[in-house]
Amino acid sequence: MARILLIDDDVAIGTIAKRLLELNDHMVDTAENGAAALKLAGRKCYDLVITDVIMPEQEGIGVLAQLKELHPHIRIILTTGGGANFSLSDLLKITRFMKAERGLAKPFNFEKLLETVKEVLEMEES
Amino acid sequence: MTLTHTDHLMLAAAFLTLLTIYFTMLAVKAQRANKLLEQLLRTNNEKLELLVYERTEELRNSEEKYRAMINGIEGSVYICSKDYRFEFLSDKLIRQLGRNAIGEYCYKALYDLDNVCEWCESDPVFEGKSVSWERKNQADGKWIMAHNSPIQNSDGTISRQTILTDITEMKQLTEQLIHFQKMESIGKLAGGLAHDLNNVLTVINGYATMLKFILPQHEEPNQILAATSRASSLTHSLLAYSRKQEMQQSNQNLNQLIVDVGAFIQRVIPENIEFAVSLAVEPLFVFADKVQFEQIMLNLATNARDAMSGGGTLSIATSVGSIDEQYITAHGFGEIGDYAVITVSDTGHGMDTETARKAFDPFFTTKEVGKGTGLGLSMVYGIVKQHGGFINLRSEPGNGSVFSIYLPLVAGEIVADASQETDEPFEAVSGATVLLAEDDATTRTMMTEFLKKAGYKVVSAADGQDVVDKFAAHKEEIKLVISDVIMPRKGGKAACAEIREMVKTTKFIFISGHNRDELRQEDLPDPDDLIMLKPIMPFELLKNMRELLT
Numbered sequence: 001m002a003r004i005l006l007i008d009d010d011v012a013i014g015t016i017a018k019r020l021l022e023l024n025d026h027m028v029d030t031a032e033n034g035a036a037a038l039k040l041a042g043r044k045c046y047d048l049v050i051t052d053v054i055m056p057e058q059e060g061i062g063v064l065a066q067l068k069e070l071h072p073h074i075r076i077i078l079t080t081g082g083g084a085n086f087s088l089s090d091l092l093k094i095t096r097f098m099k100a101e102r103g104l105a106k107p108f109n110f111e112k113l114l115e116t117v118k119e120v121l122e123m124e125e126s
Numbered sequence: 127m128t129l130t131h132t133d134h135l136m137l138a139a140a141f142l143t144l145l146t147i148y149f150t151m152l153a154v155k156a157q158r159a160n161k162l163l164e165q166l167l168r169t170n171n172e173k174l175e176l177l178v179y180e181r182t183e184e185l186r187n188s189e190e191k192y193r194a195m196i197n198g199i200e201g202s203v204y205i206c207s208k209d210y211r212f213e214f215l216s217d218k219l220i221r222q223l224g225r226n227a228i229g230e231y232c233y234k235a236l237y238d239l240d241n242v243c244e245w246c247e248s249d250p251v252f253e254g255k256s257v258s259w260e261r262k263n264q265a266d267g268k269w270i271m272a273h274n275s276p277i278q279n280s281d282g283t284i285s286r287q288t289i290l291t292d293i294t295e296m297k298q299l300t301e302q303l304i305h306f307q308k309m310e311s312i313g314k315l316a317g318g319l320a321h322d323l324n325n326v327l328t329v330i331n332g333y334a335t336m337l338k339f340i341l342p343q344h345e346e347p348n349q350i351l352a353a354t355s356r357a358s359s360l361t362h363s364l365l366a367y368s369r370k371q372e373m374q375q376s377n378q379n380l381n382q383l384i385v386d387v388g389a390f391i392q393r394v395i396p397e398n399i400e401f402a403v404s405l406a407v408e409p410l411f412v413f414a415d416k417v418q419f420e421q422i423m424l425n426l427a428t429n430a431r432d433a434m435s436g437g438g439t440l441s442i443a444t445s446v447g448s449i450d451e452q453y454i455t456a457h458g459f460g461e462i463g464d465y466a467v468i469t470v471s472d473t474g475h476g477m478d479t480e481t482a483r484k485a486f487d488p489f490f491t492t493k494e495v496g497k498g499t500g501l502g503l504s505m506v507y508g509i510v511k512q513h514g515g516f517i518n519l520r521s522e523p524g525n526g527s528v529f530s531i532y533l534p535l536v537a538g539e540i541v542a543d544a545s546q547e548t549d550e551p552f553e554a555v556s557g558a559t560v561l562l563a564e565d566d567a568t569t570r571t572m573m574t575e576f577l578k579k580a581g582y583k584v585v586s587a588a589d590g591q592d593v594v595d596k597f598a599a600h601k602e603e604i605k606l607v608i609s610d611v612i613m614p615r616k617g618g619k620a621a622c623a624e625i626r627e628m629v630k631t632t633k634f635i636f637i638s639g640h641n642r643d644e645l646r647q648e649d650l651p652d653p654d655d656l657i658m659l660k661p662i663m664p665f666e667l668l669k670n671m672r673e674l675l676t
Contacts, residue, residue, distance in 0.1 A: 101647050
C-alpha cells in the first residue's frame with residue numbers, strides 16, 4: 001500500500017484513476033490543481049505523486065519543485081495531455097529536469113498506469 | 127525748232143532701244159517671279175509630302191501598336207461579320223489554324239461545324255451588346271472563355287470581336303484549391319473529433335479496467351476493453367489523417383523499406399495477383415516513420431488487391447524524381463526539390479475521374495457497407511502530407527490505378543551542403559575524433575558519412591557495449607561521444623558512466639529518437655549532458671559539437 005497524491009484537472013480521469021488505485025489497495029488523494037495539491041501535501045505525507053504537467057492555475061513544474069522540497073523522497077510520475085501545445089519532447093525535457101521517475105503520454109490506458117505505479121513503487125531508494 | 131528726218135530716225139531708234147530695254151527688264155522680272163513662284167510651290171509641296179509622310183507614319187505606328195496589343199493578348203482574337211465570316215484574325219489564331227482564314231466561316235474554321243455554333247444562335251452582340259461565356263470543349267476537354275463585343279463599322283453594320291482564352295489551367299487550379307480547402311477543413315474536423323473521442327474512450331477504458339478488478343471472473347470487461355482499443359485505432363487513423371499524430375521519423379533507405387514491407391504485402395495478396403518490385407539502383411534516403419510508411423504501403427496494396435479480384439499485376443517501383451515549376455503548374459501541387467518517388471500501380475478496374483477526385487476524402491468508400499471504413503486512403507494522404515511529401519493518383523476505368531508518392535530526399539543533399547558550409551561555428555575542430563554510437567545501421571552509416579564529410583574522424587559503434595569497447599581502444603583520441611539514448615546491450619547512460627570512469631572529461635551528446643509513450647528516468651542522462659531529439663538538424667549537431675570541443 002502506498003500513499004498517492006493524484007493531480008489532474010480532468011475530474012473524470014482523476015476519479016477513474018483514484019478508484020482504480022484504491023482497488024489496488026492504495027490510499028489516494030486527488031487534487032484538481034497545484035494549489036490544492038500543495039495544501040494537501042502540507043498536511044500529509046505521500047510516497048508518490050502522479051501529476052499532469054499542464055494545469056490551469058499553477059505551472060506543474062513549480063508545484064513539483066515545492067512538493068520535492070516538502071517531501072524529498074517523493075516519487076514522481078508525470079503525465080501529459082500531449083495536446084497541440086505540448087509535445088513529447090517537452091515531456092522528455094521536464095521528466096529529465098524534474099528527475100521524475102516516469103513520464104507517461106496521455107491518453108494512457110489505465111492498465112499501463114497501474115503497471116507503472118507498481119514499477120515505481122518497487123524501485124529501490126536511489 | 128524743227129526736227130530733221132534724221133532726228134526722227136534717231137528718236138525712234140532711241141525709243142525702240144528703251145522699249146527693248148523695258149521689255150527685257152520686264153522679261154527678267156517675270157522670269158524671277160516665276161522662279162520665286164516655282165520655289166514657293168516646291169516648298170509647299172515638300173511640306174505637304176512631309177505632312178503626308180508623318181500622318182502615314184503615325185497611322186502605321188498606331189496600327190502597329192493596336193496590332194501588337196491584339197497579338198499580345200493571351201487568347202486568340204478575331205473579328206467576324208454578321209454572317210460569321212472572319213474579317214480579322216490575330217497572329218496567334220493564324221498560327222493555331224495554320225492559315226490566315228479571312229473570309230472563312232468562323233464555326234467551320236474553329237470547330238469544324240457546318241452551322242453556326244448553338245451558343246451563338248441568338249447572338250446579342252449584333253444588337254450591340256457585349257457578352258461573355260465559358261464552355262468546355264468536348265473534343266479535347268479544354269475550358270474556353272470567350273469575350274464577345276460589338277464593333278461599329280463606318281457603313282453602319284456591326285461586326286463581332288471575340289477573344290478566346292484557354293482557362294483550363296485556371297479551372298483546374300480552382301478545382302484543386304476547393305478540393306484542398308475541403309480536405310483542410312475535413313482534416314480539422316476529424317482532428318477535433320478524434321481528440322474529443324479519445325477523451326471519451328479514455329473514460330470508457332478507465333471504467334472497464336476498473337470493472338476488471340471488481341469482477342475478476344467475468345469476461346465482459348475484457349470485451350469492452352477490446353472494443354475501446356478498436357475505437358482507439360480508428361481515432362488514431364483520424365489523427366493521422368489530420369496530421370496530429372506524433373511521428374517517430376528517422377533516416378530510412380526507401381528501397382529497404384519497400385523490401386521489408388514487400389514481405390507483408392506478399393502475404394495479403396492472393397496467388398492470382400503477380401507482385402513485381404523494381405527498385406532504384408542507388409539508395410534513396412527519406413526521413414520517415416517506418417510504421418506509418420508500412421501503413422501507407424499496406425493500404426495501397428490492399429486497395430490494389432480489391433481492385434483486381436480477377437487477378438492482375440501489382441507493381442511497386444522506386445526512383446528519383448524532381449518537382450520543378452512546370453510540374454507544379456501542371457499538377458497544382460508540390461514544392462521544388464528532389465524526391466524519392468514510390469509508384470504503386472495495379473491493373474485493376476480503375477476509377478472514373480469523379481471517384482479518383484474523391485478517393486482521398488475521409489469516409490469515401492466504394493467498398494460494400496462494412497468492408498471499408500473510407501479512412502484508408504485519407505490516412506495515406508495525411509501521412510504523406512505529414513512527411514512533407516505529395517501523392518498523386520492517375521486512374522482510368524478499366525486501365526488500373528497508379529499512385530505516385532513523393533517523399534523529400536534527404537541524405538545526399540545534407541552531406542553536400544555540410545561540406546560547402548564555411549561559416550565558422552559549423553567547421554570541424556581539426557583533427558578531432560568522435561565516437562558515434564547508434565544501433566540503427568542505416569542511420570549510423572549516414573551519420574558517419576556526414577561527420578566525415580564535415581571533417582571529423584569517426585569511430586562508430588553499434589550498441590552500448592560496443593561503445594565502451596571502442597572507447598577503451600581509442601581513448602587517447604576520442605574527446606567526444608555522440609550516443610543514442612536507448613541501445614541494445616547497454617543504454618547510453620550506462621555506457622557514459624563507464625566511459626567517464628576511464629576518462630572523466632569525455633564530452634557527450636545524447637541523441638534520442640524514442641518518442642515512446644513512456645519515459646524512464648533511469649534511461650535519461652544527467653541534465654548537464656546535452657540531449658538532442660531526432661530529427662537531428664545536421665548544422666545544429668555540428669554547432670553543438672564545436673561548442674563542446676573548443
